[in-house]
Amino acid sequence: MNELIFYYPEKHEQHFVRDHPERPERVEVLRDRLDQAGLWQPEILVPPAVIEDSVLRAIHTADHLDRVRRASQSGRMVDGDTYTTPYSWQLAQNTAGGAISVAEQVFTRQAKRGFALTRPPGHHATPNQAMGFCLLNNIALAAEHLLQVQGAERVAIVDIDLHHGNGTQEIFYQRPDVFFCSIHQYPLFPMSGLANETGSGEGKGSTLNIPFPPYAGDQARQAVLDRLLLPLLEDFQPEMILVSAGFDAHWRDPLGHQVATVDGYASIVAQLAQFADQVCGGRIALLLEGGYDLEAGAACGVAVSQALAGQSWTDELGPSPFPEDDYWESRLEQVLKVWDRI
Numbered sequence: 080m081n082e083l084i085f086y087y088p089e090k091h092e093q094h095f096v097r098d099h100p101e102r103p104e105r106v107e108v109l110r111d112r113l114d115q116a117g118l119w120q121p122e123i124l125v126p127p128a129v130i131e132d133s134v135l136r137a138i139h140t141a142d143h144l145d146r147v148r149r150a151s152q153s154g155r156m157v158d159g160d161t162y163t164t165p166y167s168w169q170l171a172q173n174t175a176g177g178a179i180s181v182a183e184q185v186f187t188r189q190a191k192r193g194f195a196l197t198r199p200p201g202h203h204a205t206p207n208q209a210m211g212f213c214l215l216n217n218i219a220l221a222a223e224h225l226l227q228v229q230g231a232e233r234v235a236i237v238d239i240d241l242h243h244g245n246g247t248q249e250i251f252y253q254r255p256d257v258f259f260c261s262i263h264q265y266p267l268f269p270m271s272g273l274a275n276e277t278g279s280g281e282g283k284g285s286t287l288n289i290p291f292p293p294y295a296g297d298q299a300r301q302a303v304l305d306r307l308l309l310p311l312l313e314d315f316q317p318e319m320i321l322v323s324a325g326f327d328a329h330w331r332d333p334l335g336h337q338v339a340t341v342d343g344y345a346s347i348v349a350q351l352a353q354f355a356d357q358v359c360g361g362r363i364a365l366l367l368e369g370g371y372d373l374e375a376g377a378a379c380g381v382a383v384s385q386a387l388a389g390q391s392w393t394d395e396l397g398p399s400p401f402p403e404d405d406y407w408e409s410r411l412e413q414v415l416k417v418w419d420r421i
């Protein structure tokens with residue numbers, strides 16, 4: 080069994096517009112650093128799966144798929160900040176297929192752990208709308224594949240990107256078979272993910288949102304794991320954990336004001352991997368979401384890969400020059416109050 084597999088989106092450099100933060104270098108710099116760290120060999124790269132039509136239709140509407148395909152044909156923007164090029168539709172399908180491949184190989188124990196370098200990212204894509212640089216919701220398609228095709232009954236998604244994973248939330252909001260947790264800065268795009276958004280109908284109690292104020296960092300995120308996330312995952316008993324791994328909560332990132340570190344990111348992933356060892360046969364895989372400072376994205380990407388592989392990591396970028404503000408504690412108390420009532 081391979082210890083750590085990766086998916087790499089071939090020809091992704093063709094999905095590109097000038098001066099946009101979601102640029103090909105994000106993946107290229109990360110790949111170079113993974114290579115330098117000895118984690119990147121041809122035999123651990125998985126090809127993208129073809130997405131089953133029933134899986135695609137369970138996550139996205141026919142209108143949405145049609146709109147993205149047609150926008151890509153002419154290389155149009157789908158909204159003010161979400162672009163396509165003539166290759167984007169093919170790349171979006173490939174990259175979601177890559178996420179599915181990684182998830183499937185880890186779920187079926189052909190690989191111990193995996194990391195899909197998904198580009199474009201996916202967690203803002205709703206059933207019916209491309210937004211926030213996202214065209215197809217890669218992690219939702221991977222989770223649905225595990226449930227629908229691989230026979231899983233419960234999958235957990237943990238979103239540690241700077242931004243709320245609104246698309247993933249909307250897709251699974253009424254479903255009890257996917258536990259979704261998002262830790263994010265609020266207020267910030269996409270302006271959702273409040274503490275009282277906890278799921279509805281049969282999905283009540285299957286969505287956990289932690290909206291942190293600016294200048295929350297590693298301590299704040301660790302407190303979420305200790306006080307809410309790991310206990311709730313313990314109750315949920317997932318058969319696999321998928322992580323929306325966006326690195327834009329790092330203190331160097333230009334899009335937000337969280338002050339997480341490389342060390343903090345790796346520590347969260349190491350703890351989730353350890354939890355997976357105890358609860359779901361070690362089944363955990365990461366999918367790349369945001370992260371717009373090239374150095375921070377690459378350093379976090381290498382460190383979380385080392386954490387997944389059970390190796391030690393180093394934080395060459397160090398702690399934030401801006402101190403962590405303890406205002407996050409009152410926000411977390413508010414979340415705990417909401418969950419006391421569920």
Ligand SMILES: [Zn+2]
Binds near residue numbers: 240368370
């Ligand atoms: Zn983000």
